[in-house]
Amino acid sequence: MQQISQIYIIDDDDIFVFVLKKLLQKTKRFHDIIDVRNGSEAIELLTVQHAANAKLPELIFLDLNMPILDGWQFLDEVEKLPFKDELKIYIISSSIDPKEIEKSKEYSTVRSFVSKPVTMEWLHKISG
């Protein structure tokens, strides 16, 4: 069974983060789960990890609607990072707005746009 070394959850919804962590643990494939409350904290963390030559997260789950630096602003910041091509980002949002889904395709770092809820099947699929 393939293992995912590290994953970021960028989301300010406490209940969602808690529940998603539980689901991730149940798949037994995700070990180092790091959650941050907005895009700004995530950029900071990524920069620090990269500077320390630490391994970058294998996956990033990104919410869109967040305070301080929202999902889109985070993606714009990621574009400026020299190591952006090493990042695999999944947008995980409550949005079903076709305009937002279309917009997500403009970012090469975004693998896909997933509308909540997240299921065990999907987690197995992307980690498999």
Added chain:
Amino acid sequence: MRQGKISNNLLFTQQHFDLLATLYRSSINDYHSARNVYEVITETAAKGLYIDRASFWRIAEDRLICQNLFDSVSGKHSIEKDLPACALPNYFKALKEGIAIVADDVLTNEYTKELKDLYLIPHGITDMLDLPIRENGVLIGVLCCEHRDDPRTWSASDLAFARALGDIMTLLVEQCKRRMAELEIEKLYAISKKLNEKLLDFTYIISHNIRSNTSNMSMIIDLIDDTEILEEKREYFQLLKESNNKLSDTIHYLNETISIQLGSKESKVKLNLKSEIEKTLLGVNGIIKKEHATIKIALPEGMEIRTIPSYFESIMFNLITNAIKYKSPERNPVIEITAKRTNSKTVILVSDNGVGIDLHKNKNKIFGMYKTFHGNNDAVGLGLFMTRNHVEALGGTIEVESEMGKGSTFKVVL
């Protein structure tokens, strides 16, 4: 009389020719309104016919109603008193049947002598050239060219010139009306487009905010389903309850928003601005004291505002409590409330010395639903959204200026 430059046999005098050419070359864009068309026509008539008075009257059921009178002696436009139709049967008959009433001597003319005591003698009119104006074949008005003092014999050029003026006026007024109708349609189109966009926004807000709760709930239910451990089930059940409460709150606020947007049953009343704001301050006295906030009010004593009291109170309540809630950690909150009248609107400014908002990043979202900026845990992101809804329901606007670390100023125009 000098003849026109196109041909020696031309009907028009050079003066008539030139004046008409100017009018024919004009475009509807040169006139602001039908009234402005009347003014130009009566002025041109007075100039071209060398007369003291030119006027346009609209025919109502039982009277003639003056739309515009140009007096070339004073150079001023005014309105003449209505004339009763019942006293003028022959005059009306001539208007209905002909293309002009040409009266060289108004007091003896068969059609105009009815006007003698009512109009002609009081105004000293001796000669008249009156043109019926029709719309869709039906008589709707009359263009009156009135000469005073010395006897006058109207020439063929006078008649043709005046008739042409009448026709140009009809054309221009028609175009003016069409332009007005077009503008009205454009305005309605813009309004319905805006409403549609708002509706679409609202649909996405609903789907997003309701979905975020229901999707959490369905994930929790999956977790409950997946475990046999009772203790774990209990924990998830607690989360389910929490999610359900959040969903209820969301629906409650959405309902509130809809009822604001549908318009209040309360109607606007006149309020004294200062005493109204002081009333709101009484309601937030507790938090003012707790946070050591200073509120400075600089409002003109007698200033009044027409508004819906509960909406106004909610707007002021939200702005004041926000200003305190997002205080700077380095100083006690100081809030200034000022107001002024500009262009018949009331401009209210609420300034604070709080943490400020990064408008560069948050410009488009500050008044949106569930948008919070400070990572503050008790920020729910509904206050400014509701405030904007209240302001817009009152027909007003709200803007913000802010500097990080220095403070924010909210500007409400009602």
